[in-house]
Amino acid sequence: MGIAFVVLLPVAGLLGWYLWERSHRKTHAVGAGLQTDIKVAHEAEFELYHNALSLCSKKTRMCLAELGIDYVGHHIHLVETGGYENIGRAFLGVNPAGTVPVLVHDGHPVYESHEQIRYAADHAPRGASSLVPSDLVAEAEMQRWVDKSSLGGDDPIADAKQSAGNAVPGLTVPLFSSMMDDVPVHWILEGVLFHRLKIRPLLFLVLKLRGLRGLSKLPPAVKAIQACGRAMHRHLDDLEAQLCRSGGPWILGRMFTLADVSWAVVVERLREADSLHVFLGEGRRPAVRAWWEQIQARPSYRMAIEEHGHSTVVAGTERLRRAKAADPALRSALEDF
Ligand SMILES: N[C@@H](CCC(=O)N[C@@H](CS)C(=O)NCC(=O)O)C(=O)O
Known part of the structure; x- marks a missing residue:
């Protein structure tokens, strides 16, 4: 008793x-x-x-x-x-x-x-430059490019072929895995207990327990990363073709629009996840590369991205880069799509 x-x-x-x-x-x-x-x-x-x-x-x-x-x-x-x-x-x-x-x-x-x-x-203030074309056909085209880079739904990886935004979470898995080094298990367990979408904390738990070096030996994760990598190649081919068609410098041509904002953060994530070289390296997709350089030169990139950098993200990217350099099997699993 x-x-x-x-x-x-x-x-x-x-x-x-x-x-x-x-x-x-x-x-x-x-x-x-x-x-x-x-x-x-x-x-x-x-x-x-x-x-x-x-x-x-x-x-x-x-x-x-x-x-x-x-x-x-x-x-x-x-x-x-x-x-x-x-x-x-x-x-x-x-x-x-x-x-x-x-x-x-x-x-x-x-x-x-x-x-x-x-x-x-x-709801832009008076005098702000417009980010939406006034021409209805151009506006619909812009919307199509916003949709093609949006992250939607609770299981984003399921839709990777439809949108570059949904191909991004899969390609972020290596960065997540690397960042888990700085995340104590009890933080993740809070998610297992209370998160609406249990799959997210459970994925982090597996990544935490296996470690970055164990990632290449996790077949479902590697399969998802590679499927998202192949999807991203196709989305970026479409972006390259569009930039050539529009004549640039922006997605719709001379006007910088919401489409450029929406795509900028997709490419920024590839940079953070140390995979930009896979998609834009060695002269691949020169129009996207030129567009990306102009994005980085905009004050909004500095204000919204660079000034909001976070030390654990920077550390995660660097750890991932070093791990791939030291382990060809890991590099191949994460980069050969
Ligand atoms: N479709 C939503 C995505 C929202 C979303 O999933 N946000 C992520 C960060 S990009 C988040 O809050 N994740 C935290 C979590 O699920 O614990 C949007 O475009 O705003």
Whole structure:
């Protein structure tokens, strides 16, 4: 009786804590775009909940910088950068889906980064340069290129052939794996317990346990990375052809648009994941290379990307680069698509 009590009491306590905590972390999928029926606390007209590593956050930050929209920023940690702040009670009140970025306008959240850039462009301050063509045919073309680089759905890898944005998470797996060196297991376990999409923390757990050197011996991961790599080659071939057709310097020609913003962050992620040389190295895709150089020269790139660099991402990229240099099998698994 005594021993049973000593064992059962902590178990009952832990279970009680888990159930109480879970009932207070209200998480569910959300709709895309402006949510007029939801109001969150705010102090400025525009606020942005974002993360340094997140590709979609980079997209919205770059768009806001291009439009000259001032905003109050709230950096929300993801497990890769400092712990699961995105599934904490406070942030779930802003986005019950537990993802960044969230653009808040006059207290109303706008969900999904491709909707946020569109929304921001429609609410640009007077005098801001337009990022959407006035010609309807050109606008539809721009939208097609935004869609072709957007990250959608809960299982992004499933759609890698349709969008370069959805080919990106698979190609980020090596960087995730490398970054897991700086992530303690108990941070990941919080996600296993409370994340809406358990597959995400479970993937991090496997990557953490196997380590970067074990990645090439994880067939499902290698298969997914390679499928995304092949898909990305095709998407970048399409981008190369479009830049040649439009005459550049931008995707639609002379006008810099939301399409360029949306693609810029895809290519930026390839740089971070140490795979840019695979896609643009040795003279491959010269038009995309020239476009990418011009993207990096824009003030918005400095403001939205460079000034939001994060030490664990920089360390992760460098560790990945060194691991591939030291291990030809790893390099081949991660780069020979
Ligand atoms: N389709 C969404 C993607 C949102 C998303 O999955 N965001 C990632 C970062 S790019 C995130 O918050 N991940 C954190 C997690 O799932 O724990 C968008 O375009 O905004």
